[in-house]
Amino acid sequence: MPLVFAGIGSHAPGIVNRAERVEEERREAFYDAYRRMGQAIRDAKADVLIVIAAEHFANFFMNNMPAFAMGMADYYEGPIEDEAWMRIARRKIPGNRDLSERLIARVMEETDVSYCEEWKFDHGIMVPLNFLTPDYDFPVIPANINCQGPPLTPLHRAWAFGQALRHAADAVPERVAVVGTGGISHWPATPNSGKINEAWDRDFLARWQKNDKAALLSYTDTDTYRDAGQGGFEIRTFIAIAGLAPEASGEIWHYDAIPPFAVGCTVGALTLKQTIAA
């Protein structure tokens, strides 16, 4: 079944665990955009939500770091963070092992991906789900791109992973939604936490909205590190979403640089050209 939804969103832990540091009206405007995305996923009658995240050493470490990984389990667990710290209770989140296996087999035709029958979700997945599927009852398949431990996955490979995932989604009978979570510019978990390069973010989002492949892939990690911080390396997840549908343009539903949340809070979606009958 053709892909039914493709979106992007931020995942910084402060979005949930430092909520009170932002005035209610401002934070709710962002949360509402995220909730609207959850509704769009349900309206599209998706059977599964693939979350392409940039995880932070919850499952993968430098002893064996995959460039790409996808979950292949009937359930997952999260958050890995301390529950009181994350302000999200630990729980099981349903998966779909059979569908994972079929998708992964198809993705492997184009991109080398590690499969994982065990996966602990960190804030990269739990924070978006907190708004998209707040009861954590919707089947999720996690995917990861290495944005943490250099050498990082090259940008053009992140785009190609999106392409491979699209071909896989189109090949299964289920209705697949995909959301990529991450940066854009930010300096998380440093003394500079709260620093955001809004001009850089807006330029990146303009490229993403146009789905300008050459412009999206033209960043070097040296430039990104200088202009957008190590958090900027997570543009890989947004680029993978662009790669899902090169024919589609993107729409930004929300962008607000909120220092206490330590990131330019973003929600956006591709305008998929195909309208799929339910």
Place this chain on the structure above:
Amino acid sequence: MSLYYLQKLLYNLNREPALQARFKADRASVLADYDLTAEELKALTDPDVGLLYVLGVNGQLLMHYAALVGQSWDEYIAAMRAGVKQYGPVRAGIYAMVDE
């Protein structure tokens, strides 16, 4: 220099509640399982989050260690700043402090 094993310990601690419990009860016995320098052992034992930051521990790993040892968000940010002031710039990794 055993930054890899220092981070491996923090990675394992973040993942495994049973190891966290063991670490809280008997820190030395957990530390003995890892190939660590005297400076790293001191930073973990004190605990000195600022020194761990300067040694180059990945920020995402350190953020959770700070929470584990009971630091609030603001205390953790202040500890990193104090570390840079006391020990100098971050020595490795991709989480160095930048000018604002």
